[in-house]
Amino acid sequence: MAEATGSHAAGAARTCVCAAVAALLSGCATQTPRFATVVSSTPVHEVGPVNGVWDAEYGKTRDPANLSYSFRLIRYADGIGVRAKVRDDVIVADDCREGCVTCPSWDDDNVQCFFDGDNDGARDSRAGGGAFYGGEYTLVANGAANSDFSSCPRGFGDKWTGTAVRSQRPDGGWDVEYDLRFSWECLGLVRAPRDDEPVAFGFNICVHDDDDGGRADRALYWKGNPEMPYRDESGFGAVVLNGSGKKKNGRKTK
Ligand SMILES: [Ca+2]
Ligand SMILES: [Ca+2]
Ligand SMILES: [Ca+2]
Ligand SMILES: [Ca+2]
Secondary structure, eight states: EEEEEOOOSOOOOOOBBBHHHHHHHTTTTOOOOOOOOOOEEOOOOEEEETTTHHHHTBBOOTTTOOOOOOOOEEEEEEEEEEEEEEESSSOOOOOOOOTTTTOOGSSSSSEEEEETTTOOOOOOOTTTTSSSSSSEEETTSSOEEETBBBBSSTTTTTEEEEEEEEEEEESOOEEEEEEEEGGGGTTTSOOOOTTSSOEEEEEEEEEEEEESSSSEEEEEEEEEEESSSTTTTGGSSEEEEOOOBOOTHHHHHS
């Protein structure tokens, strides 16, 4: 049985900005993508304690029932989707209030997506004061979000969206299914790619695991430099998503 992950513990005292307010602050008038047409997708990648990369700032586990996940990327006509299924023994979201779009998302159970939209493999994506070509996007297990370090700060619900749905496993643990969708603008692309051309960018994904409240206990990446996996784009994975194979005028491409 699946249920929406809307609960959160009381006591989160940090300042949050809700989605409606953030939309006003952003002052943007771009059309919200519909994500109605799937163009292409990657295979499903499995990430676990052995083949993943642990962020050196946190702890580790050997138990895939404690933390492991699978994910794939989907190219839509109007942006990129990331679907991830996380296995976790305890779900905790005590630091982020539901509906918040600038919360300390890295302290709770979450999925983080990282885009190197200009594909330059920078050693520090935040160097130079915040001109992002992509950046970091986080969705917490209770639906809270953060994209402060990205091309679409506080853009959740408008320029990017996501859902998190949990279901209990027979062993008492949880599966949490995340469905995230990003406009081309959030990848930091100069222009939206044509339907018939492939799109290539650097990508990484991380799941933070909080099992006991307070700070996260561990963070497991697909790829990367363990010392700074969220900022060092040189360690990201290379992703190429094919186009439709049809030009706008209807002729097939070779
Ligand atoms: Ca866990
Ligand atoms: Ca957890
Ligand atoms: Ca903790
Ligand atoms: Ca927490």
